Amino acid sequence: xxxxxxxxxxxxxxxxxxxxxxxxxxxxxxxxxxxxxxxxxxxxxxxxxxxxxxxxxxxxxxxxxxxxxxxxxxxxxxxxxxxxxxxxxxxxxxxxxxxxxxxxxxxxxxxxxxxxxxxxxxxxxxxxxxxxxxxxxxxxxxxxxxxxxxxxxxxxxxxxxxxxxxxxxxxxxxxxxxxxxxxxxxxxxxxxxxxxxxxxxxxxxxxxxxxxxxxxxxxxxxxxxxxxxxxxxxxxxxxxxxxxxxxxxxxxxxxxxxxxxxxxxxxxxxxxxxxxxxxxxxxxxxxxxxxxxxxxxxxxxxxxxxxxxxxxxxxxxxxxxxxxxxxxxxxxxxxxxxxxxxxxxxxxxxxxxxxxxxxxxxxxxxxxxxxxxxxxxxxxxxxxxxxxxxxxxx
Numbered sequence: 001x002x003x004x005x006x007x008x009x010x011x012x013x014x015x016x017x018x019x020x021x022x023x024x025x026x027x028x029x030x031x032x033x034x035x036x037x038x039x040x041x042x043x044x045x046x047x048x049x050x051x052x053x054x055x056x057x058x059x060x061x062x063x064x065x066x067x068x069x070x071x072x073x074x075x076x077x078x079x080x081x082x083x084x085x086x087x088x089x090x091x092x093x094x095x096x097x098x099x100x101x102x103x104x105x106x107x108x109x110x111x112x113x114x115x116x117x118x119x120x121x122x123x124x125x126x127x128x129x130x131x132x133x134x135x136x137x138x139x140x141x142x143x144x145x146x147x148x149x150x151x152x153x154x155x156x157x158x159x160x161x162x163x164x165x166x167x168x169x170x171x172x173x174x175x176x177x178x179x180x181x182x183x184x185x186x187x188x189x190x191x192x193x194x195x196x197x198x199x200x201x202x203x204x205x206x207x208x209x210x211x212x213x214x215x216x217x218x219x220x221x222x223x224x225x226x227x228x229x230x231x232x233x234x235x236x237x238x239x240x241x242x243x244x245x246x247x248x249x250x251x252x253x254x255x256x257x258x259x260x261x262x263x264x265x266x267x268x269x270x271x272x273x274x275x276x277x278x279x280x281x282x283x284x285x286x287x288x289x290x291x292x293x294x295x296x297x298x299x300x301x302x303x304x305x306x307x308x309x310x311x312x313x314x315x316x317x318x319x320x321x322x323x324x325x326x327x328x329x330x331x332x333x334x335x336x337x338x339x340x341x342x343x344x345x346x347x348x349x350x351x352x353x354x355x356x357x358x359x360x361x362x363x364x365x366x367x368x369x370x371x372x373x374x375x376x377x378x379x380x381x382x383x384x385x386x387x388x389x390x391x392x393x394x
Contacts (some may be wrong), residue, residue, distance in 0.1 A: 023054040030058045038063025079386030081122030088125035099131040109148040110242045117190045119254045120177035123165035159188035166191035187248040194238035201262030203229045204257040205267035207250045215245035267312040276304040294384040316389035318357040323383040
């Protein structure tokens, strides 16, 4: 290109954004997706245009250090969402945003529905991409999946729309969303792994349950409180093979006791920063503005670990949600096994990306310590939001 970036901002971007905000009636959202070489001065040429649409929502991708109103994690679901911030995961149905005739790596309908539930359970929205052909046609695999999601939503939409994040940190059989009212709350239990013995434990729930039923059929479900939580006696057959919804009506505020770290419904393990045991003089847990992470990791001798109850040992693919100003490396250890990998610079200590760290084997069930450590050679500080271990079927 012959002209420079500042010329482009002044003579192309500003006039086009002004046109969008002026000529098309009331707009709800402006979704920036700007080049990486935006700076504060360039962003400030575009920001005043938002006054043309009072109350418009804009995201965090303008650049120049401006956070906007929403976070936009891309192609991954953050382990703990973004507490205190609105957010949406933007994701493709296959591997590409635009149409590619050779890209047949489509996510299954089950994966898309469970992604939707997972995101809703963490207080987010699912921005699911459709890449039309050059003729403007939606590819048939996309149509098939969207129709299947719509069919599921016809039955279970009440458990998604207008709900808020789960009060549980983890549920070994699925996810939870909730709606809060003055007199109590409604918990929607999204069961991915339906119990073969008909007993579904809601671990740590201490609030009194007044009613339980299947959302699909309104069939009543018997329940019994115990020291471990509330146990539901559900039918042996799941209402839906992908995700079945059980509704709990709660009296008063929702009270949940913390439970031990366990594997997820699919055998995976999510280790959130807020639940880590920290070792060292500098390393700390950070919370607040753009922060829900292990930080201040300036000393490579510092480290963190989690104690997890392993019920399904095996091989795990390891990744980390991390943010860094410079390239660095992290190492994961468990049961004498280790793997390490690169964490590339993300440009900001609050801008988290997923980095893959290889695979590791956990061979013995029971309580296992999983640790994350700095690779001392060339160490640069890294903020860690979560470590994930994805169970690999054998």
